[in-house]
Amino acid sequence: MAQNGSTLPAAIVSRMDSYPENKRRPVNKTLFNNEYFQLTLNMRNESLVISSRGDLVYSAIPYDTARNYIQRAAVQTLLHPDATHAYIEGHKPNLETYLALSIFQVTGKKVGKDSAEVQAAYQQIFKDPLFEMQILGRMLQHDETGPLSANLAGKFLYSENLKTGISGYLSEYVNFVVQLTHALPIFTDGKQVQLLSENDGEARFLAENKHLLLNKNSDLSEALMWLPAPVRSNLEVAISEQATAAALRPLLRSEMQESLTATRKNYVAHSRRPEELEQYFENVLTIENSNLVNVISDCHVLDGKLPFRNLNFNILVGDVSDSKVSDALIRGIYILGNHELSDILPETDQLNQPQWQPFLKYEWFKCLVDNPDEAWPLLPVGNHPFYQVVEAEIATRFPKVVVLHNESIIHEGIRYIGLTIPVALVLRRKEVQGFIYTTLVELLNQDTEIPTVIVSHAPLFNELSLLPPESGSYQKDYVCSDERIKALFKQYNIIGAIHGHHHIPASSSRFKRTEFAGKSLFVVCSIYSKINTGFELIPLITE
Structure with a gap:
């Protein structure tokens, strides 16, 4: 760009x-x-x-995490208002669940999904375009991160939403992005x-x-006919590149600071983990995927079967299963993640079988059996015999998939190197990078011409990671400090890297271009969600 x-x-x-x-x-x-x-x-x-x-308040709802989803929904609604209506209508079964819960939170009255109260609240969504944008954003978040549970009334009931100030914020946001795109050579999603x-x-x-x-150059004619008159008027003025005034009164921190502070101070969190709520919602989106080279990771499947279907070539970048998933049809390659290590273990009373005996003496293995989260920092680097046992077990579950445990394969003229890096071992960076260098030397095999993509569950290092520095999981010391690795990247035709592990939502970006070792590389991280069943790699590898 x-x-x-x-x-x-x-x-x-x-x-x-x-x-x-x-x-x-x-x-x-x-x-x-x-x-x-x-x-x-x-x-x-x-x-x-x-x-x-500084003075503009996005939402009076404490800890409301949907701003990026709602802003994205606003832009998509400006471009395709009909598609917004269709997406929301397709989610009606889940919206009815949210509305029934919202009504209960406000009134204490339990109502059915087919009740008059729920149906009236559902119809109200389509009466205010700014509210409809919010509902689209909430459902995008639902589909990407799982069911919502906190402050549902303010998010889904129009009468309660009016108190949150989000509509005023959105009015100003759409006004700004339209002004911006007409003032500068900019595009945004x-x-x-x-x-x-x-x-x-x-x-x-x-x-x-x-x-x-x-x-x-975007055609906003449909949106302009549909948006409320004050918003429409402001956008028409923005398109004509004139100054414009506010359409709706937003919440201002200078006027609301005391009440906002009190609300947050007195806030009692009542959110629940999304996976606890999955059983109450339907997946209304298709599981079919037609990507030719489909990148996906971190499905963390709990019901024993893959949640998506792709009959082409898949790159499964680890943490696919937490329930001994198997699939006889899926094709492609599989890279071991940390959750595969615990997922392949038998019941405790079967650990006396011969294949497990060599590992019983290790502290990391005992932790893996008893409490996997404590085992991750202790895992052995790269080539430990335990990983061979994991590789063999995964291979039996996916007979048409090649498990790349520090191995390579060529598909359609592209060489894929799979490195077993289940977690980011920051404190053992020198040891890990020594393993990376040694393994790459062996697998690159002096072929400097063939386009090569390196795949690992945890990123190789910060330079080839999509994890942003502002993330709580970011470790500033996890950088490439081995100059020999940089020399390999310069010498060989390495065109990109793929990782998973950090659960970066698709809305934050699934790929980037980065400079490393004097060349431009792509970095991809495609985490599974109901609206992201994989990333199409073909445009990047053919660019």
Whole structure:
């Protein structure tokens, strides 16, 4: 993309110079703002971020984690209002469950999904487009991270939602992104923000994905006819590149700080783990997947069968099963994750069988049997005989899949190297990277020409990871400190890396381009969810 080049477009430089505060800001430069939002450019990595300015409150609901989903839903609704209606209608069975629970939380009255109260609340969703955007965002979150449980009334009942301030926030957000895309060569999906460039690859990318990306040329005619009059009026003014006023009154921190602080202080968490609630909801989305090279990881299946179906070539990047899953039809490759290590274990009374005897003396194995979460930091590196036992067991469950335990395979002219790195062993980084180097030397086999993708459950190191530094799981010391590995990447035609493990939701991005060892590589992390049954790798490996 344009922002990865060495020279910023003239329009961006000019815009940057027009904000005096940028002279004293070495890193985050303002490129565009209005009263409530701003677009900033990080000068270190030339990334763009839309953020609300300090006084604007997104939601009065404590710990509301859906903002990115709702902003993405807002952009998609601007582009395709009919698709928003259809998505929500397709989720009616689950929305009825949420509405019945919401009504109970407010009134204490138990009502059925077919009751008049639930059906009236369901119809109310379609009477306010800003509320409908929110419902789309909530269902996107539901499909990606599992059922919601906290503060359901404020999220799903229109009467309660009016008190949250989210509609006012959304009104200002859609106003801002439309202003932005008409003021600068920008496109956005509601989370990622990119600069448009004039190269052929960029133009082709935008043409292929124009249905997902808001930009100056997006057709908003359907949305303008459907949106409330104040919002429609503001967007029409924004498109004409004039100044615009607020459409709905948002919540402002300067006016609400005391009540917001009191609400959060007195908040009693009553959320439940999503997996505890799965039984009460239906999967209304298709499990079919037609990707030619389908990347997926971290399914953590609990019912013994794969939750998706793809009859082409699959790259299963570990932590697929927590219930001894088997599948006789799926094809592709399988990389061992940490959950496979406990999933293959027999019942405790069967650990005296011959294949387990060599491992009973190890502390990490005892932990694996008794409490796997305590075992992860203790796991042996790479080539321990225990992994061979795991590999053999997984192979019997997936007869058409090749388990790549520190091995390689060639598929359609691409060499895939599977490294067994179940977890990120930060404190044993030198040992792990020594293993990575030695194994790569063996598997690369002096063939410097064939395009090669390296696959591991945990990322190789931070440079080839999608985990963002602001994540609580990020370890700043987990970097590539072995110069020999960098030399291999320079020498061989390694084009990308794939990992799983960190449960990065699809809405945060499933791939990126990064510079490592003097070359541009792709990094992919595709975590399973009901709206993400895999990532199509073909565009990246053929680019």
